[in-house]
Amino acid sequence: MGGVKPLALLLPGLIQAAEPTFVDRVATVPGGAAVRLRLVFRQGLQVEGARLPKAFRASETSPSGWIAFESLSPEGKRWALQALWPEDEWRSSEIRHRVVWPELESAWLLASLFSGHGQNYDQIQAVNPDKPEKLVAGDVWIIPKTLLCTDLGGPVKGVLERSLPEEEQSDETRVAAYRKLLTFDQDAQGAYAAYRLRKGEALYSSVVMRYTDRVEPKEVNQLALVIAKRSGIDNVRSIHPGALIRIPVAYLADPFQPEGSQALREEREVREEVRRTPRVDAGPKLKGVRVVLDAGHGGVDIGARANGVWESDFVYDIAMRVKRILEQDTEATVSSTIRYPGLGFQIRDAIPNPTKAAEILTTPPFANDGESPSAVSVHLRWVLANDFFTSFTKNGDARKTLFISLHADSLHPSARGTMIYVPGAASVPPRFALGAARGARVAEMKRSSAVTFTAKERLQGEARSRIFAETVLEALRRDKLPIHANRPIRNVIHRSGKSYVPAVIRHSRASTKVLVEVANLTNEEDAANLRSPAFRERFAEALVKGIRAHYRK
Ligand SMILES: [Zn+2]
Numbered sequence: 374m375g376g377v378k379p380l381a382l383l384l385p386g387l388i389q390a391a392e393p394t395f396v397d398r399v400a401t402v403p404g405g406a407a408v409r410l411r412l413v414f415r416q417g418l419q420v421e422g423a424r425l426p427k428a429f430r431a432s433e434t435s436p437s438g439w440i441a442f443e444s445l446s447p448e449g450k451r452w453a454l455q456a457l458w459p460e461d462e463w464r465s466s467e468i469r470h471r472v473v474w475p476e477l478e479s480a481w482l483l484a485s486l487f488s489g490h491g492q493n494y495d496q497i498q499a500v501n502p503d504k505p506e507k508l509v510a511g512d513v514w515i516i517p518k519t520l521l522c523t524d525l526g527g528p529v530k531g532v533l534e535r536s537l538p539e540e541e542q543s544d545e546t547r548v549a550a551y552r553k554l555l556t557f558d559q560d561a562q563g564a565y566a567a568y569r570l571r572k573g574e575a576l577y578s579s580v581v582m583r584y585t586d587r588v589e590p591k592e593v594n595q596l597a598l599v600i601a602k603r604s605g606i607d608n609v610r611s612i613h614p615g616a617l618i619r620i621p622v623a624y625l626a627d628p629f630q631p632e633g634s635q636a637l638r639e640e641r642e643v644r645e646e647v648r649r650t651p652r653v654d655a656g657p658k659l660k661g662v663r664v665v666l667d668a669g670h671g672g673v674d675i676g677a678r679a680n681g682v683w684e685s686d687f688v689y690d691i692a693m694r695v696k697r698i699l700e701q702d703t704e705a706t707v708s709s710t711i712r713y714p715g716l717g718f719q720i721r722d723a724i725p726n727p728t729k730a731a732e733i734l735t736t737p738p739f740a741n742d743g744e745s746p747s748a749v750s751v752h753l754r755w756v757l758a759n760d761f762f763t764s765f766t767k768n769g770d771a772r773k774t775l776f777i778s779l780h781a782d783s784l785h786p787s788a789r790g791t792m793i794y795v796p797g798a799a800s801v802p803p804r805f806a807l808g809a810a811r812g813a814r815v816a817e818m819k820r821s822s823a824v825t826f827t828a829k830e831r832l833q834g835e836a837r838s839r840i841f842a843e844t845v846l847e848a849l850r851r852d853k854l855p856i857h858a859n860r861p862i863r864n865v866i867h868r869s870g871k872s873y874v875p876a877v878i879r880h881s882r883a884s885t886k887v888l889v890e891v892a893n894l895t896n897e898e899d900a901a902n903l904r905s906p907a908f909r910e911r912f913a914e915a916l917v918k919g920i921r922a923h924y925r926k
Contacts, residue, residue, distance in 0.1 A: 396474055400456035402426055410457050411439070412477050418442040418486060420453050429453075442486060447524040454486060454525075468516040475508045480615055483514060489522030492532045496520055498569050498615050502556045506615045544843055544862045545644055548628045551583060551860075557622075557631050562603065565619040566629060572614040576601060578787050583859035585624045586867035588792075590785045590895070596624060626860075627797075639799050643864075646836035653772045655924035659705035662924055663765040665758040667710040667778040667877055668692035669888075671731030674743030677783040680900030685731070686724045687903045688779040688891060689713060693720045694913035695777075702917070708761055710734060710754045711741065722906035733757060735815035751876055752807050753815065754778075759882040760821040775841070775920065776883035778875070781903060782890045789896040790855035793845065794888040795838035796881070797864030798831040800874045824880050835864060837885045838878075845889070845919030852915040854908075855892075855899070885923070889916075 395413040402408050406424040413419060420429075422436040429449030434440055445453060455461065462469040468487065472478055480498050485491035498504070501514050508514075521527025542550065555566040568580060576597045587593050601609045604619045612618075627636040655662045668689040670676035676684025692709060696718060699707045709718065713728045732738035733753045741750045762774045782792070806823035826834070842862045849856055865872045873879070878886040891912060892899035902908040 396477060398457055400452075402429065402452065408456075410453055412457060412474065414477055417482060418453060418457060420445065420449070425449070450524050466518050468521070470514045470516055472508045472510050472512045472514065475510045478508045480506075480508070480514075483516065484520075487516045487522065487525060488520050488527070488529045488533070489524070490529075490532045492572075493520065493529065494615065495569060495571050496533055499554075502567060502569070506613060506617060544839070544846075544860070545647075548860065552629055555584075555620075555629060560619075562621075564622040564631070565603065566622060566625055566631075568618045568620060570612055570614055570616045570618055574614070575787065576609055576612060576618065577785055578859060580618055580620060582785065582788060584620055584626060584629050586626045586863065586865055586872060587624075588782070588784045588788070588866070589868055590783070592868070593785045600624075627865075636799075643798060643832065643835050643839070646832050647839050650833065650836045650840060652840075652926045653770070653924055654926040655705075655773055657703075657921055657925075659699070659703040659921060659924055661770055662703075662705040662773045662775060662920075663762065663769060664699060664705050664707045664775045664777070664920070665710060665761055665883065666692045666696055666707065667754050667758065667776065669778055669780040670741075670744070671711055671713065672729065672741040672743075674741060674748075675727045677781060677894050679783050679894040680897055682781075682894050682900045682903045683727055684781045684894065686713075686728050687909070688781055689728075689731075690721055690724060690906075691891060691909050691913050691916075692779050693718050694910055695779075695916055698913055698917045699920070703921070705920075706765070708734075708758075710757050712738070724904075735813070735817050737815065739813050739815055749811065749813050752811065752880075753813060753817070754877050755824075755880045756807060756812070756815075756817050756821050758877075759824060759880070760817040762882045763821060772837075772884050773924065774883040774885070775923075776878065776881045776886040777916075778877045778888040780888060780890050781892050781894050781899075783895045784893045786893075786895040786897075788857060788859075788893050789899045790857040790861070791846070791849055791892065792857040792861050792863065792890040793842040794866065794875060794878065794890070795842055795862060795864050796831075796834055796874045796878045796886060798828075798835040800865050800872065801826060801831045801834065801879055803827070803831070805880050824882060834881075834884070834886065838887050839864075841885045841919070841923045842887055844923045845887075845916060848915045848919035848922060849912075852911060852918070854912060854915055855902070857890075857893075 395411050397411045399407050399409050408424050409421040411419050419439040419441055422438055422440045429446055429452060431444050431446050434444040442453060460471045480494040481491040484494040484497045500517055504512055504514060518527050520529060522529045555568055557566055577593050581587055581593045581596050585596060587596055597609055600620055603621060606612055622631060627640045630636040670685035696707050696709060699705050710733060711731055712734055713731050731741040733741055733750045735753055735757050739750055739753055742748045744751045758776050804825040812818045812822055846856055846861055865874060875888050878888050892903050894900050
């Protein structure tokens with residue numbers, strides 16, 4: 374379609390004096406009339422109606438004044454685009470669009486003109502991963518036929534279904550969807566994964582918490598700064614949608630490591646094991662299931678504290694509610710690793726103050742001394758639980774052993790909802806023995822302070838625990854309880870430069886073992902939930918539903 378006569382009038386700016394607010398062109402239409410077109414800042418493409426052929430207007434559009442691009446017929450749209458950008462190449466499989474006016478053009482504008490809606494901008498960006506957020510004159514953007522609106526002969530009928538990972542998706546699908554949003558590349562500073570920030574996303578949650586294993590607020594903030602600097606971003610608080618984020622490969626969590634890496638191989642091996650692992654049936658009464666509940670912290674150690682809630686008493690109450698429901702409604706055998714002597718195993722609606730005493734239920738009981746590196750009780754929890762499981766498996770089915778540790782964390786305040794840790798097979802040592810010096814004089818130490826795992830057992834441990842975690846999250850979701858938005862199932866904690874699996878599940882002999890972070894105390898809504906006895910009851914009920922669903926074929 375020839376006959377385009379560029380005028381390229383740069384008129385005095387209305388919004389910003391230095392920038393053109395629109396450009397103007399005249400092109401001939403079939404029949405020979407000259408018709409003006411203009412591209413207006415923030416308004417898009419318009420065509421003068423007076424001499425426009427009737428066939429170029431949508432049926433009900435009046436020919437007077439300027440006609441918006443959206444009110445043109447399919448034929449008119451095609452003509453207008455080709456008249457405004459005569460250098461574009463319209464191929465059968467794609468349009469190769471050459472940027473002419475970078476001040477007026479954007480991925481949003483291209484999406485709105487070619488796909489029918491500006492909100493498809495991220496899809497356009499995704500097929501042009503090497504292009505900068507701010508368009509550059511002379512750059513060629515590819516618009517594949519699959520992203521064209523129906524008027525231009527493509528399949529798109531409005532806002533495209535986003536590739537946004539939906540909350541209902543399984544962990545594997547979700548992680549795969551997150552992975553698809555990355556492209557791997559290399560520059561003078563080394564290998565990185567490139568990610569385009571989407572509308573409404575923040576660097577902290579959508580990049581750092583999702584793609585690295587960091588969750589601790591200070592570390593999340595620090596790494597956000599490192600990544601921002603690496604991406605050439607000065608102000609972390611005002612990053613535009615579409616900004617290109619470079620995540621150095623060294624920081625990526627295992628599922629996001631590059632093809633060919635050992636971490637990714639191990640990740641896939643676990644996913645494969647999950648698919649191979651048959652479900653174990655115990656019926657709705659959980660016949661022959663051995664459950665050990667482990668409420669984190671207690672006594673001298675109240676755990677995390679924020680927004681008027683502290684970890685120990687609140688997770689203890691949830692554990693006691695789970696215990697009560699299991700004992701009332703099922704035949705499962707349930708034990709707790711810990712007991713608050715003044716309270717026993719009672720549930721409470723009001724929790725006014727931190728409880729001062731808590732004991733690990735070894736023989737004899739051991740006063741809880743916290744989770745510091747020198748603490749003993751953190752190890753006694755798994756020693757005791759393993760002792761329960763050893764005596765159970767003499768006659769019971771080892772596949773029906775379940776260990777649940779309950780905690781609440783203090784993450785970046787933007788994060789909320791439940792997160793579940795499973796023991797990453799690669800992070801569990803094949804053998805571990807708790808030295809007498811680090812233990813206590815309790816009967817269980819003699820019997821159960823050493824543990825060994827074959828490679829197969831470690832793999833199965835992670836697989837079964839993942840299956841359980843997924844089932845629990847489904848139950849929580851169904852009961853409308855909040856779940857962590859980014860990768861709610863994790864197999865390793867990264868903290869202070871170290872990656873590890875929490876000791877209570879790392880050395881657990883249970884076939885299924887998880888550490889549940891019920892809520893994020895630094896998030897006000899989460900904290901309010903924990904304060905509510907109704908929430909604690911609902912959470913306990915959903916967890917029991919998850920346990921029952923897990924032992925069903
Ligand atoms: Zn904790």
